[in-house]
Structure formats: structure tokens, C-alpha cells
Amino acid sequence: MNSAKVEKEIMNKQVVLNLKNFQAHLPTKRGVVRAVNGINLQITQGKVLGLVGESGCGKSITCLSLLGLTKEKGWVIVGKAQMQGKNLLALDSEEIRRIRGKDIAIIMQNPMAAFNPLTTIGQHFLETIRSHLSVSEKASREMATKYLGHVGLPQPDKLMKQYPFQFSGGMLQRVMIAIALAMEPKVLIADEPTTSLDVTIQRQILGQLARLKEKARTGMLLVSHDLGVIAQMADEVAVMYCGYIVERAPVEQLFNNPLHPYTRALLASKPQMQKKPLQAIGGQAPSLLNLDVGCPFLERCNEKNRRCSHYKQKLIQYDHKHWVGCAKYSAEQRMLNHGLA
Amino acid sequence: MERFIVNRIISLVPVLLGISLLTFILIQLVPVDPAEVYLRLSQIPPTDEAVAVTRAELGLDKPLYQQYFDWLRKVVQLDFGLSFVTKEPVMEELLYYFPATLKLTAASLVIVLLISIPLGVFSALYKDTAFDQMCRIFAFIGASMPSFWLGFVLVYILSLKLDLLPVYGRGTLAHLVLPATTLALGSAAVYTRLLRTSMLENLNQNFVLYAKARGLKERLIVVRYVLKNALIPVVIAFGMTLGHMLAGSVIVENVFAWPGVGRYIVSSIFNRDYPVIQAYVLFMAVNFVLLNLIVDIICGLLDPRIRLGGDR
Amino acid sequence: MVLQGIAKGLYHRKLTIISLIILGVIMLSGALAPVLAPNDPTLISLENKFLSPSIQFPFGTDHLGRCILSRLMYGAITSLGSALVVMSVTITISIIMGTLSGYMGGRVDAFLMRLCDMILAFPNLVLTLVIVGMLGPSLINVIIAMVVVQWVWYARIIRGMVLSLKERSFVLSAKVTGTPDWLIIVRHILPNIIPHIVVLATLNLGMVILHISGLSFLGLGVQPPTPEWGAMLNDAKQFLRSDPRLIMFPGTMILLVVISFNLLGDALRDAIEFRES
Numbered sequence: 003m004n005s006a007k008v009e010k011e012i013m014n015k016q017v018v019l020n021l022k023n024f025q026a027h028l029p030t031k032r033g034v035v036r037a038v039n040g041i042n043l044q045i046t047q048g049k050v051l052g053l054v055g056e057s058g059c060g061k062s063i064t065c066l067s068l069l070g071l072t073k074e075k076g077w078v079i080v081g082k083a084q085m086q087g088k089n090l091l092a093l094d095s096e097e098i099r100r101i102r103g104k105d106i107a108i109i110m111q112n113p114m115a116a117f118n119p120l121t122t123i124g125q126h127f128l129e130t131i132r133s134h135l136s137v138s139e140k141a142s143r144e145m146a147t148k149y150l151g152h153v154g155l156p157q158p159d160k161l162m163k164q165y166p167f168q169f170s171g172g173m174l175q176r177v178m179i180a181i182a183l184a185m186e187p188k189v190l191i192a193d194e195p196t197t198s199l200d201v202t203i204q205r206q207i208l209g210q211l212a213r214l215k216e217k218a219r220t221g222m223l224l225v226s227h228d229l230g231v232i233a234q235m236a237d238e239v240a241v242m243y244c245g246y247i248v249e250r251a252p253v254e255q256l257f258n259n260p261l262h263p264y265t266r267a268l269l270a271s272k273p274q275m276q277k278k279p280l281q282a283i284g285g286q287a288p289s290l291l292n293l294d295v296g297c298p299f300l301e302r303c304n305e306k307n308r309r310c311s312h313y314k315q316k317l318i319q320y321d322h323k324h325w326v327g328c329a330k331y332s333a334e335q336r337m338l339n340h341g342l343a
Numbered sequence: 344m345e346r347f348i349v350n351r352i353i354s355l356v357p358v359l360l361g362i363s364l365l366t367f368i369l370i371q372l373v374p375v376d377p378a379e380v381y382l383r384l385s386q387i388p389p390t391d392e393a394v395a396v397t398r399a400e401l402g403l404d405k406p407l408y409q410q411y412f413d414w415l416r417k418v419v420q421l422d423f424g425l426s427f428v429t430k431e432p433v434m435e436e437l438l439y440y441f442p443a444t445l446k447l448t449a450a451s452l453v454i455v456l457l458i459s460i461p462l463g464v465f466s467a468l469y470k471d472t473a474f475d476q477m478c479r480i481f482a483f484i485g486a487s488m489p490s491f492w493l494g495f496v497l498v499y500i501l502s503l504k505l506d507l508l509p510v511y512g513r514g515t516l517a518h519l520v521l522p523a524t525t526l527a528l529g530s531a532a533v534y535t536r537l538l539r540t541s542m543l544e545n546l547n548q549n550f551v552l553y554a555k556a557r558g559l560k561e562r563l564i565v566v567r568y569v570l571k572n573a574l575i576p577v578v579i580a581f582g583m584t585l586g587h588m589l590a591g592s593v594i595v596e597n598v599f600a601w602p603g604v605g606r607y608i609v610s611s612i613f614n615r616d617y618p619v620i621q622a623y624v625l626f627m628a629v630n631f632v633l634l635n636l637i638v639d640i641i642c643g644l645l646d647p648r649i650r651l652g653g654d655r
Numbered sequence: 656m657v658l659q660g661i662a663k664g665l666y667h668r669k670l671t672i673i674s675l676i677i678l679g680v681i682m683l684s685g686a687l688a689p690v691l692a693p694n695d696p697t698l699i700s701l702e703n704k705f706l707s708p709s710i711q712f713p714f715g716t717d718h719l720g721r722c723i724l725s726r727l728m729y730g731a732i733t734s735l736g737s738a739l740v741v742m743s744v745t746i747t748i749s750i751i752m753g754t755l756s757g758y759m760g761g762r763v764d765a766f767l768m769r770l771c772d773m774i775l776a777f778p779n780l781v782l783t784l785v786i787v788g789m790l791g792p793s794l795i796n797v798i799i800a801m802v803v804v805q806w807v808w809y810a811r812i813i814r815g816m817v818l819s820l821k822e823r824s825f826v827l828s829a830k831v832t833g834t835p836d837w838l839i840i841v842r843h844i845l846p847n848i849i850p851h852i853v854v855l856a857t858l859n860l861g862m863v864i865l866h867i868s869g870l871s872f873l874g875l876g877v878q879p880p881t882p883e884w885g886a887m888l889n890d891a892k893q894f895l896r897s898d899p900r901l902i903m904f905p906g907t908m909i910l911l912v913v914i915s916f917n918l919l920g921d922a923l924r925d926a927i928e929f930r931e932s
Contacts (some may be wrong), residue, residue, distance in 0.1 A: 071555055073547065095561075103558030110556065115549040118568050118648060129567075130557045165647040181557065361773040372789040470879050487864050487913040491872045491888060492906030499899050508834050593784060598892070610817030614790035624785040628777045 018188045018221040019045040019106070022080035026060070026067040026245075037063040037185075039245040039315070040081065043189040045189055045221040052236030052253070053225045054268065060245040061225045065191045069102050070095070085188070102133040107182035111194035113174035117166035121175055124162030130181050153210055172203035176210070183214050190215065190222045196231060208235060229272045233257060241265050244298035246315045251324040261326040263305045297329060302337060305330065347643050347650050351636055354653035362628045363418065367411050370621050378403055380615050384427045423622035428614050433622040441626075444603030447595065448588050451530075455584075458531035463538025463577075464570060471541065478535055485532025490591060494525040494598035516635060523597040525590055530584050537580060542575035548572070575646055582638035586631040670921040674915035681912060685731025694722035696729040697880040717887075717901055718894055726882035727908060735882040735912065737794060738864045741801045742856050748880060749806040751854065752812025758821065764814075771807045779804045783866065784875070792875040794883075797867055806864075809852065816848050850927055858920030861913035868909055884909050 026038040037060045037174060045051050053061050066072050067079045083090040085105065090098065102108075110116045117126060127146035129139065137145075143162070150158035153176040166174060175195065182190055190210065196204040212235060215222050224235050232239055232253070239256045241249040241264065249262040260266045267283040283302060296311040297303070303310065313329040320326050370377075371425040382389040398404045402413055417424070423433035429439065454576035498521060501507045508517050546569055554564045596605035604623065611619040643650040659819075684691060693711065695759040699719045708715045714723035756767040774782065786800035820826055820843070829839050868885025870876040877883035891901035 016458045037384075067550075071552060073552065099558050099560065101558070102556055108556040110549065110553050112549060116553040118554070118572070119648060120571050121567065129559055129563065133557065133559050133563070165651070167648050168651070178553075232446065348921070358772070358776050359902065361769070362776050365773045365777070369785060369789055372786065374790060482912065483908075483917065485859055487910060487917050489868060489885075489906065489913070490911060491869055491908045492902070494890070495892065495895055496906065497900045499895060499902070503896060503899075527902060587780065590778045590780035590784070593780070594873065596840070597873055608784065608788070612784075612792065612875065615791075616684070620785055620788045627781045631778045631781075632776060 016047045017044045018047050018085065019043075019113075019223075020082070020084040021064075021068070022082040022084065023260045024068075024083060025065065025079070026063050027080075028072075028076060029078065038067070041240075041242070041245075041247045041261060041319070043223075043240060043247070045223050046237075047221050048215065048219040049187075049237040050215065050224050052239040053223060053234035053242055053255070054227060054229060054232050054239060061227075061242055062193055063133050064242075065108065065193050065223065065225060068191075069106060069108070071102075077079045100134065103130055103182075103187075104185050105187055106189045106191060107185055107187040109175070109178045109182055109190065109195045110190040112198050114166075114171050114180055114198070116178065117174060119166055121244050122163055122165055123169070124302045126177070127162070127181055127184070131184060134142055134185060137202035145184055146180075149184040152183070152214070153177075153180045154206075155180070172199050172207065175199060175203075175207055179207070179210060179214065183218060183220075186218055187220060190220045191225070192222065194227070195223045195224070197226070197228070204231070213236070230266065230298065241268065246298060247317060247325075247326060248299070248315075248327045250317065250326065251321075251326075257310050259324075261320055261324070261331060262328050263303045263330075264299045264300075267302075344643065344650055348640055351369060351639055355632060355636065358632055359629070362417055362632070364411070364624065366621060366625045366628070367414060369624065370617060371407075372615060375615075376403075377401065377617050379426050380617065384614070384616075386566055386591075393570055395541075397649070418625065423625075424618045426611075426619050427616045428611070428619075433618050436619070437622055438606070439487060440607045441602045442600065443601060444589070444592050444596065444605060446519070447522055447526060447592055447601060447603060450519050451525075451588060454523055454527035455531045455534060458527070459534035459538055462535040463530075464542060464565075465544030466535070467539045467546065467573075468565065475539075478539070481522075482532045482536040485528050486536075488528060488532075490525050490529060491594050493528060493599050497521050498599075505616035522595050522601050525598065526588060526595045530588060530592070533584070534581075538577050540575060541576050542569055545569045545572045571645065572601060575642060578638060578645065582635040585634045585638070589627055589634075591631060600654070661925045668922075670918050674918040676799040677911055677915045678919070680792050681908070681909055683927075685735060688725070688728040688732065692722070692725035694725045696721060696725040696882045706768050710814060714904060715900060717890065718898075723904055724903070726887060727884070727904060730877060730882040730884045730887060730905065730908070733794070733881060734864060734868055734885070734909070737798055737867055738860055741798050741805070741863050741867070742860055744798075744802050745805045745809060746852060746856055748802065749813055750845070750848070752806065753810040754817055754844065754848075755815025756870035757814040757843070758808065758836070768811070768814075771811055774804065774807045776812075777804075779808075780866065780869075782872070787870060792878065794871075794877045794881075797870050801863065801866060805859075809855065812855065813848055813852065816851065817844055820844050820847055854920060854923045855928055857916060857923055861916040862918070864909065864913055864916070908930050 021043040023036060023042065025040050028035040028037065033055060039060075039214050041064070043051065043053075053064070055061055063072065067077055068083050070079075079091055081091065085101070090101065093101070117123075122147060124143070127150075128139065131142040132139075133146060137140070145156040148164060150161060155161055155173065155176055160168075161177075169177070179195075190193070195209050195211065199207065208231060211222075214220075224232065226232055236253045238252050239261065240247050241256075244263050249260070249265045250258065251259075251261075256265065257269065258341045260269055264283075270284055297306075297313045297315060300306055300310050309327065309329045309332075313332075316328050317325040317327045318331050320331055351413065367639075376394065376398075378401060379389045380396050381397055381401065382393055385394055395404075402410055403412070421434050423437075425431060426433050426436060462478045462481070464474040469475055501521065502509065507516075508521055551564060551568050554568050592601075592603060593605035593608065595601065596603045597609060602604070604626075608620065608623045611623070639649075674725060688696075693713065699721060701719065711722075714727070717723055717726070752767055756764045782799045782804045783797075786803060787796050790796040790799065826843050829843055834842075867876060868883065868888075871883050871885030872889045874886075874889055875884045879886065887905040888902060891898075891905070896902050
């Protein structure tokens with residue numbers, strides 16, 4: 003056995019969730035919405051994978067369809083989502099229910115709308131615990147108080163008896179985190195966990211997430227359109243555009259050496275300390291309805307060449323851990339570049 | 344909770360005063376002189392002299408505001424005067440007939456719940472299926488059906504043709520079925536529709552998605568998340584319907600010869616028995632207000648935002 | 656999905672057309688009853704009572720030997736006509752009151768709204784019944800009572816609409832440019848209110864018909880021998896066992912008309928919501 007193979011073995015053991023050629027399409031009367039188009043992602047134990055992209059690029063749909071949680075009926079989900087040798091997409095409704103909230107927990111955006119207004123915080127906690135574990139009410143109550151304390155909420159006993167409308171958004175977000183972590187999930191999906199919160203609260207929440215992830219060795223998928231959040235939290239980043247992963251790299255590499263024109267444009271639109279003018283990305287993302295052949299970023303790209311209009315989107319290994327999906331880095335193009343040089 | 348209830352009760356005072364004022368104004372609408380009616384019903388020739396005496400006796404010669412306060416003072420003591428026809432205290436007569444009406448209304452309330460909750464819930468859960476379509480047709484026809492006609496149709500089919508249920512009379516549960524169903528059907532139709540809409544709205548809420556994401560069982564989500572939230576607007580509307588059902592019992596009681604206040608009031612209208620009419624409207628309005636109070640309290644029990652005074 | 660949408664549209668449109676035809680036929684036969692009706696609806700001939708359908712009496716005769724078809728046709732005028740009168744008077748009053756209340760605000764508003772509160776504290780059928788009881792049984796008193804009870808409800812809704820329209824930019828800009836109040840009301844406020852009110856009125860016409868015929872059924876509305884569907888049911892109820900036809904005809908008419916108005920109202924509401932979305 004050579005050392006490369008051993009390394010791969012170890013890697014595989016640490017991968018807790020593996021998406022292979024994952025696709026999510028919704029046929030509608032105006033055509034098929036191609037929300038996710040064959041993406042590959044690995045979530046590793048104790049690591050944070052950041053998923054960035056504009057709103058509507060398919061990030062949320064990826065998270066939800068993974069667990070069969072899409073709101074509209076009729077989504078066609080293809081590919082594999084492997085966890086401990088099981089393909090999540092092939093499970094029946096009861097099997098997937100057991101995984102939701104237990105093996106894969108979700109923290110949702112907009113915490114104010116995520117709680118049942120008619121039941122107490124404690125009830126939310128207890129029903130989650132008792133949906134997965136057969137423990138007594140007393141034991142689950144103790145668990146709940148313990149985890150509410152972990153996320154830094156004062157007087158957890160009192161909070162348990164209160165109703166969601168008596169909480170602020172930040173507090174509810176913490177409750178969500180506490181509920182998620184109480185089940186010690188293998189994967190934590192955080193879908194825009196801080197978007198609806200004040201900036202000061204955002205920092206606290208992120209700090210908490212980071213600490214808790216460290217402690218529980220949970221693999222985390224952090225979805226955000228906010229590059230600041232990603233830079234602070236993620237170990238590896240995947241950039242999503244129009245349902246494709248267009249670039250994937252360890253976080254420093256992505257920020258220091260962005261390859262895909264879209265990634266560059268994204269980074270240029272992020273405020274910096276230096277007083278450079280912010281760059282907006284011109285134009286609009288194409289509708290997911292009429293994705294034709296060619297690079298989806300074609301019309302907004304300022305580095306395009308004639309090959310782009312029939313480029314089939316796929317990831318090319320640029321560097322050890324750096325992958326990019328752009329015609330510029332294709333083998334032919336590189337050969338061409340070398341030839342010219 | 345106690346504070347919420349106390350506040351609601353205090354807020355009833357102006358409403359009750361308004362009701363009493365309007366009720367008093369209503370009696371002034373009478374195009375003929377009540378004193379004259381009184382005399383005719385007592386078979387005394389209404390000579391000018393006799394009318395004047397009766398007016399004084401009934402307090403009709405005093406200024407209006409004086410009459411109102413006199414009347415109100417008596418009403419507060421549940422004294423509505425004597426019926427022109429029977430010369431018995433009106434309140435006693437109303438209370439004599441009321442239990443029958445209450446029984447009828449309560450029974451149809453149960454029927455409304457038995458029909459509209461399952462139909463509303465399942466037509467929302469199985470939206471756009473054949474079952475849902477059937478519920479919609481039921482809701483549509485039910486809401487358009489004249490109860491007085493429905494009563495006859497039910498009697499004709501179930502009693503006369505199939506001989507399943509007794510037609511008239513009261514006492515047993517079987518006697519109650521037809522009138523209560525007749526009274527219930529319209530409201531059941533309305534609530535099936537309302538609950539379906541409300542369920543569909545709540546099925547789409549984020550909290551349902553989050554509940555699923557936490558791995559809660561489907562049934563728990565439907566009951567505790569969707570149905571419980573969906574019931575709140577339905578319960579609020581229910582207060583109104585209870586009033587309709589109390590009033591609608593007038594027609595049903597006359598169809599089925601049910602000896603309740605509904606039949607009593609219609610015969611009193613024909614007899615121009617004004618004290619009875621006046622007492623009836625006040626009595627019904629107070630019932631309506633109290634029923635709405637109960638509905639409000641139920642809403643408070645269901646919804647902590649109402650109970651604890653949070654913003655919605 | 657596409658097909659389902661189209662099917663749904665057609666389904667609705669088809670039902671709408673059917674209900675329009677039903678209403679048209681009934682209204683027309685009511686309006687032309689003096690010409691078309693085969694017999695005098697009030698002519699009593701005891702030797703002709705309880706006749707089965709024949710050429711002379713297409714639907715047969717009732718317990719007093721009167722032609723059922725003729726009575727149904729004439730009844731259409733009373734039943735539908737009085738409902739339309741109730742509705743149009745109600746709407747007119749409530750538009751005036753609601754607009755006044757919403758636009759002027761202040762004391763007028765406070766007074767009108769307290770009046771509304773007072774009337775709304777009563778179950779509406781009870782109040783209608785009692786007003787009729789006080790005024791005495793007759794069709795005109797039923798109409799008065801229904802208007803008195805119902806205008807409140809519409810006036811409240813209209814007031815709410817006026818209040819929100821008042822804050823809209825086109826009204827504010829009209830105000831700034833010195834347009835007189837009456838012109839603002841006529842040109843900017845009413846045109847935005849009336850379509851909604853027409854929808855509400857259509858949706859509620861069915862209910863008005865049910866109430867009027869219900870009161871006539873109790874003997875409080877239309878007085879004999881004038882033909883009216885509710886009153887016909889009242890006459891027929893004692894013959895339920897011997898001659899159920901007498902019950903079926905007027906009841907079916909009421910049901911048909913009410914369903915048609917409800918369908919029409921639904922279609923109008925869908926149309927108006929679609930236009931605004």
C-alpha cells in the first residue's frame with residue numbers, strides 16, 4: 003500500500019457526507035427549473051465547507067432536497083448523497099425522518115419564522131429529542147437546559163417556558179443551534195445562519211458555532227452569500243453559480259488566488275479596508291429555466307473567449323486541492339497557452 | 344390569563360350599554376301605540392281615556408331618556424315586564440323556551456365540528472385530489488342551501504321515504520338529528536372551506552419546514568403545527584357563526600315545530616307582543632356577546648400571543 | 656401542470672357561463688311573466704287543486720289550484736327583485752357613509768363607527784327579525800330591516816379602503832395640486848372602491864336572497880297571495896307528505912339562484928384579484 007492510497011483511505015473515513023453528481027430539477031409549466039446540476043461535495047468531520055453564491059443559485063435547494071424537504075411537490079432529485087454507506091436519496095420517508103435532525107441537523111435562516119408561535123421553546127426542544135431518542139421527559143428536559151446553557155442563553159429553565167414571540171431573532175437562532183447540537187449530529191447544515199441578524203449578534207453566533215463544531219467534531223456545511231462569514235468560518239469553500247460548482251478550494255487559496263472569473267468578481271464586490279471602489283458584477287444570472295450549452299457565466303464574464311460558448315461546465319483540477327470550472331483552465335487551453343509561450 | 348379575561352370582561356360594558364340603547368330605540372320604531380295594542384289584546388276598547396291610563400301605567404308618558412333609564416334599571420334586574428298576551432313575566436317565558444333552543448344549537452355545533460374539521464383537514468392535506476374536489480362541491484352547495492328547504496328535503500328522504508328518523512316532536516336523540524343537521528349544514532360548509540384555506544396557508548409556513556427538518560413525525564406536525572395554527576382564524580370566525588346559528592334556529596324551529604325561543608318569537612311577532620320581542624333581541628344579543636367572550640378566551644388559550652399580549 | 660391550469664380556468668369559466676345563463680333565464684322569465692306565464696298566479700280554483708303537470712299547468716297546481724309555474728315565474732320578480740333592491744340601497748348608503756367616515760375622519764367618523772359597533776353587536780338575522788317584528792310583517796319592512804342591518808358591514812369595509820387610499824400617492828398629489836375634495840372622491844377614490852364592492856355585493860346576494868325568502872317562509876315577508884318562493888314553501892309545508900312536488904319547485908329555484916350568484920361572485924373575485932396581482 004502506498005502512502006497516497008493510505009491518505010485517501012483516511013480521507014474517506016473522515017468524509018461524513020458525500021454528494022455525487024447531485025441534481026435537483028423542477029419541471030414546471032414554463033419549463034424545467036435546473037436548480038442544481040450535478041454537483042460533487044464532501045463534508046468532512048470537524049471541518050467547515052462554505053458554500054457561496056448569489057441568492058437563487060441553488061444553495062438552499064441543495065440543502066433542502068438533500069433531506070427531502072423541498073416545499074413544492076414534483077422536484078426530481080438525482081445523484082447520490084452518501085452517508086455511512088447509505089444513499090439518503092434512496093431512503094423511504096421514515097428512514098429519512100430518522101436522519102433529519104439526528105444525523106443531519108439544519109439551522110435555518112430567518113429564525114423568527116421558524117418556530118411554532120403556539121408552543122414554548124421547551125416544547126420545541128423536547129419534541130425534537132423525543133422524536134429520535136427514547137428518553138424520559140425529565141431527561142430530555144435536562145438535556146435541553148444543558149444545551150441552552152451551552153449556547154450562552156441565561157436562565158435556561160425560565161426560557162423553556164417562554165414562547166417564540168417573546169424572543170429576539172438572535173436568541174431564537176441560538177435556540178436553533180442548541181436544538182441542532184443536542185442531537186450531536188454528524189453534519190450540521192447552516193443555511194444563511196446569520197443573514198437576518200444584527201452585525202454584533204452575527205459575530206457572537208458565528209463564534210458559538212465555531213466553538214461548538216470544534217467540540218463535537220461535527221462536519222458543517224455553511225451556506226452563505228456573505229464572503230466575510232465564509233472567510234471567518236470555512237476550511238474549504240465551494241462557489242456555486244447557476245446550479246454548478248464553479249470553483250472549489252481551501253479557504254486561503256480561494257481568497258488569495260481566485261481562478262474563476264465569477265469568484266474574482268464576487269471577491270471584488272466585497273468591501274475591503276483599502277478604499278478601492280467596489281465592483282458590482284454586471285448583468286444578471288441567467289434564469290435557471292433556460293440554461294443552454296456553454297458557460298452559464300458567459301454573458302457577465304469579462305474574460306471570455308470563443309471557446310466559452312460551447313464549454314461544458316465541469317471541474318478541472320488546477321492544483322492539489324484547487325478545482326475550477328472554466329474554459330480558461332481546460333487542458334487544451336493550457337496547452338495552447340504553453341504553446342504560445 | 345386571568346388579566347386577559349378580566350380585561351375582556353371590562354371591555355364588554357360599553358358593548359352591553361350599546362346593545363341596551365339600540366334595543367330601546369327599536370321599540371320606538373313601532374308604528375302603532377303599544378298602549379293601544381295592549382288594550383286590544385286585553386280586549387278592552389281603546390278609548391282615549393283608557394289609552395291615557397295605560398300609557399301612564401306602562402310609563403310611556405314620561406320623556407324618552409327617563410323611559411330608557413327606568414327600563415334599563417328593570418332590565419338589569421332581569422325584569423322585562425309582562426307579556427301582552429299571556430300576562431306572564433317575559434323573562435320566565437323566555438327561560439322556559441330557551442333550553443330547547445340551546446340543545447338544538449349545541450347539537451348542531453357538534454355536527455359542524457364533526458363535519459368541518461375532518462373535511463377541512465383532509466381536503467387540505469390531499470389538495471387537488473378527487474376527495475378535495477368533492478369537499479369543495481359540498482362546501483359550495485352547503486353554503487347555498489336554504490335551511491328551510493333542506494329541512495323538508497331531509498324529512499322527506501330520511502323520515503317519510505326511508506323511515507329512519509322521526510319527523511316531529513322531541514325528547515330522544517333521534518328527534519334531535521334532523522333539526523340539528525339542518526341547522527348545521529350551512530356552517531359546516533363554510534368552515535370546511537375556511538379550515539382548508541387556513542390549513543394550506545400554514546402548511547407553507549417556515550415553522551413546518553423547520554419541524555420537518557428536525558425529524559418530527561408527520562402526524563405530530565399536522566396536528567401541533569398545522570392544525571393548531573389553522574384553527575385560530577377559524578375559532579375567531581366561529582363567534583360570528585354561533586350568533587348565526589342562534590338566529591338560524593328560528594327558521595329550523597319553525598320547520599320542525601321545535602318548541603324553542605325561535606317559534607315563540609315568531610308567534611309573538613304575529614301577536615305584536617312587544618315586550619317579548621324586545622326581551623328576545625336583548626337576550627339574543629347578550630348571548631351573542633357572551634359566546635364571543637368565550638370564543639375570545641378559547642383563542643387566548645390557543646394563542647399565547649393573544650393571552651400574553653404580544654404583537655401578532 | 657399546464658393542462659391542469661387551463662382545465663381549472665375553463666372549469667371556472669364554464670360554471671360562470673352556466674350560472675349567468677341560469678340567472679338570465681330566471682330574471683327574464685320573471686320580467687316577462689305577465690306575457691309568458693300560462694295562468695294567473697293568484698287565481699284560486701279549488702276544483703283544480705293538486706293537479707299533476709299538464710299542458711294547461713306545466714308544473715301542476717298547488718293546494719288552492721293555482722298554477723305552480725306561473726307562481727314560480729312571478730315569484731322570481733319578488734324574490735330576485737327585492738334582493739336586488741336591498742343590495743343596491745345598502746350599497747348606496749354604505750358607500751356614502753363609508754366614504755364620508757373614512758375621508759372626513761374626526762367626529763363624523765367616530766359617531767358612525769360607534770353606530771356600526773352597536774349594530775354589529777347583534778347577530779344580524781336576529782336584528783332583522785326583530786326590526787320586522789317591530790314594524791310589522793310585510794315585504795317592504797323586510798327590505799328596510801335588511802338594509803338597516805347590512806349597510807354597517809359594507810360601510811366598515813369601505814371606510815377601511817378609503818383610509819388606505821387616502822394615503823396613496825395619487826390622492827396625496829391630487830391634494831397638493833389643490834383638487835377639491837369631491838373631485839378626489841369621485842375621480843380617485845370611488846373608482847378604486849366600486850369594483851371590490853361589486854364583488855362583495857355579488858357574493859352576498861345569495862345570502863340576501865336566503866334571508867328574504869327565509870323571512871317570507873316564516874310569514875314575515877311577502878304576504879299572501881303574492882307569489883314568492885319562500886312564501887310558497889311556507890304554503891307547501893303542510894303537504895310534504897301528500898305532495899312533495901310543492902316543496903321541490905320553489906326550493907330548487909332558491910338553491911339554483913343562490914348557487915349561481917355565489918359562483919358569479921367567486922369568478923368576479925378571482926378576476927379582480929388576478930387583475931391586481
